[in-house]
Amino acid sequence: xxxxxxxxxxxxxxxxxxxxxxxxxxxxxxxxxxxxxxxxxxxxxxxxxxxxxxxxxxxxxxxxxxxxxxxxxxxxxxxxxxxxxxxxxxxxxxxxxxxxxxxxxxxxxxxxxxxxxxxxxxxxxxxxxxxxxxxxxxxxxxxxxxxxxxxxxxxxxxxxxxxxxxxxxxxxxxxxxxxxxxxxxxxxxxxxxxxxxxxxxxxxxxxxxxxxxxxxxxxxxxxxxxxxxxxxxxxxxxxxxxxxxxxxxxxxxxxxxxxxxxxxxxxxxxxxxxxxxxxxxxxxxxxxxxxxxxxxxxxx
Amino acid sequence: xxxxxxxxxxxxxxxxxxxxxxxxxxxxxxxxxxxxxxxxxxxxxxxxxxxxxxxxxxxxxxxxxxxxxxxxxxxxxxxxxxxxxxxxxxxxxxxxxxxxxxxxxxxxxxxxxxxxxxxxxxxxxxxxxxxxxxxxxxxxxxxxxxxxxxxxxxxxxxxxxxxxxxxxxxxxxxxxxxxxxxxxxxxxxxxxxxxxxxxxxxxxxxxxxxxxxxxxxxxxxxxxxxxxxxxxxxxxxxxxxxxxxxxxxxxxxxxxxxxxxxxxxxxxxxxxxxxxxxxxxxxxxxxxxxxxxxxxxxxx
Numbered sequence: 031x032x033x034x035x036x037x038x039x040x041x042x043x044x045x046x047x048x049x050x051x052x053x054x055x056x057x058x059x060x061x062x063x064x065x066x067x068x069x070x071x072x073x074x075x076x077x078x079x080x081x082x083x084x085x086x087x088x089x090x091x092x093x094x095x096x097x098x099x100x101x102x103x104x105x106x107x108x109x110x111x112x113x114x115x116x117x118x119x120x121x122x123x124x125x126x127x128x129x130x131x132x133x134x135x136x137x138x139x140x141x142x143x144x145x146x147x148x149x150x151x152x153x154x155x156x157x158x159x160x161x162x163x164x165x166x167x168x169x170x171x172x173x174x175x176x177x178x179x180x181x182x183x184x185x186x187x188x189x190x191x192x193x194x195x196x197x198x199x200x201x202x203x204x205x206x207x208x209x210x211x212x213x214x215x216x217x218x219x220x221x222x223x224x225x226x227x228x229x230x231x232x233x234x235x236x237x238x239x240x241x242x243x244x245x246x247x248x249x250x251x252x253x254x255x256x257x258x259x260x261x262x263x264x265x266x267x268x269x270x271x272x273x274x275x276x277x278x279x280x281x282x283x284x285x286x287x288x289x290x291x292x293x294x295x296x297x298x299x300x301x302x303x304x305x306x307x308x309x310x311x312x313x314x315x316x317x318x319x320x321x322x323x324x325x326x327x328x329x330x
Numbered sequence: 331x332x333x334x335x336x337x338x339x340x341x342x343x344x345x346x347x348x349x350x351x352x353x354x355x356x357x358x359x360x361x362x363x364x365x366x367x368x369x370x371x372x373x374x375x376x377x378x379x380x381x382x383x384x385x386x387x388x389x390x391x392x393x394x395x396x397x398x399x400x401x402x403x404x405x406x407x408x409x410x411x412x413x414x415x416x417x418x419x420x421x422x423x424x425x426x427x428x429x430x431x432x433x434x435x436x437x438x439x440x441x442x443x444x445x446x447x448x449x450x451x452x453x454x455x456x457x458x459x460x461x462x463x464x465x466x467x468x469x470x471x472x473x474x475x476x477x478x479x480x481x482x483x484x485x486x487x488x489x490x491x492x493x494x495x496x497x498x499x500x501x502x503x504x505x506x507x508x509x510x511x512x513x514x515x516x517x518x519x520x521x522x523x524x525x526x527x528x529x530x531x532x533x534x535x536x537x538x539x540x541x542x543x544x545x546x547x548x549x550x551x552x553x554x555x556x557x558x559x560x561x562x563x564x565x566x567x568x569x570x571x572x573x574x575x576x577x578x579x580x581x582x583x584x585x586x587x588x589x590x591x592x593x594x595x596x597x598x599x600x601x602x603x604x605x606x607x608x609x610x611x612x613x614x615x616x617x618x619x620x621x622x623x624x625x626x627x628x629x630x
């Protein structure tokens with residue numbers, strides 16, 4: 031389904047996908063009691079699906095600073111748990127009412143709505159359990175900073191706030207600054223948290239993270255612009271989900287506000303800028319550069 | 331609606347209700363943007379409702395060890411956020427489909443289903459944001475232990491796991507040990523976390539918490555037995571919610587398995603035992619004793 035032409039990135043994605051799958055598999059064993067259906071649902075949603083862009087961001091930034099790979103994978107599992115829970119709840123009938131995700135039935139279709147609500151809830155919680163665990167980082171300063179970063183990025187001042195703005199967008203006519211703010215919260219906050227968590231694991235002081243935050247902000251916005259373009263003109267089979275929903279709902283997007291050509295141009299400029307922010311790093315940041323380029327070139 | 335005869339407890343509940351309301355009010359200010367509906371929903375669900383048993387447990391245990399009141403209130407806000415999110419999601423049409431809670435319309439009735447899902451999600455996240463914040467405890471060891479305790483108690487090995495067992499109970503015929511395990515997870519885990527969080531704030535080493543854990547386990551089970559009794563024979567107006575649901579769904583409860591008389595007797599024995607666990611404390615533990623007695627004597 032996916033075509034990733036860059037070898038470094040293709041290998042990096044394959045590796046992180048394998049590592050994240052293995053981590054969820056070992057960290058969510060099936061219990062021999064009536065809770066098993068819940069854990070089955072959590073496993074269905076987390077194992078074997080998704081590009082794992084957020085874990086790759088955590089791991090690639092962490093690698094710049096020589097962080098132990100297992101610590102980065104655990105932080106990646108945490109942020110991916112939040113991402114997956116948000117997809118499960120977004121797909122619910124009362125939200126986007128989507129039947130397909132990553133090329134398979136959504137959780138409430140494969141199981142049932144109540145189990146989908148509960149599995150999403152449990153996955154959000156699991157994220158903080160993983161970050162709090164001493165195995166993620168023995169140092170409590172690092173762990174608590176990871177917790178706070180992920181909590182702020184996911185909550186009402188981050189992803190959940192952006193999701194509420196997105197729901198309001200159906201009945202409003204948002205301008206470009208408002209759509210930008212919406213997307214910075216809805217998608218950008220969690221991508222930003224991924225980069226930040228890599229830097230936290232690397233014990234990079236706040237003043238040394240500016241270029242990484244700039245990189246994250248730019249790829250986050252570009253990511254969403256490309257999402258809008260794919261929703262507008264993409265292929266449902268490659269995407270593994272329903273498309274053309276924003277236009278149906280009359281929501282303003284980067285494409286409706288800028289037109290497809292200017293939106294594409296804007297995404298390219300943002301990616302150039304993101305790669306520019308990494309100028310202080312050598313070849314060790316090539317994965318982050320390849321990931322930035324992939325964001326505008328992807329077809330899924 | 332509520333009749334609390336014990337003066338110490340009545341004052342303690344009034345005080346903590348005022349403090350928790352004030353804390354939610356100041357910590358969830360309404361933003362002047364389209365996220366406001368989400369924060370309005372979070373405020374609707376958190377301010378001015380609920381007995382605040384969990385925050386009172388945190389604060390009363392914390393007080394045994396001379397913890398700063400504001401730190402205890404913040405931890406109380408966190409655990410109450412988790413409790414409230416679980417009620418919001420439990421009330422959804424796909425779960426218990428309840429229209430009334432704390433004597434007012436449930437969140438999905440007062441707002442809408444999508445907002446209720448999202449507000450629950452954001453409140454869970456908010457809990458970890460509050461615990462991670464330096465204002466809750468400057469000491470990162472304490473904060474990360476609070477996070478882990480709350481995350482484990484809420485997740486698939488705690489409250490969410492118990493909720494899944496409860497859903498399975500509709501199609502199964504659980505025996506007494508299984509119903510006990512179900513309730514220890516569904517209600518007991520979070521009550522246990524409340525007591526534990528008070529001890530964590532008090533920097534009580536794990537080996538010094540045994541009597542508090544025993545107290546929490548016993549009041550947790552008694553609490554649920556009384557809930558089953560109230561569901562069986564209680565007054566809907568006093569409860570502020572619909573009753574008699576377990577029998578309708580054919581779920582086994584402590585009352586269906588033991589009979590009302592033996593269930594009541596069992597709850598009383600558990601409370602005596604819980605109060606016995608506090609024998610090493612003097613008058614400073616009177617609030618915990620009064621709270622234990624209240625659990626079996628309450629009518630709501």
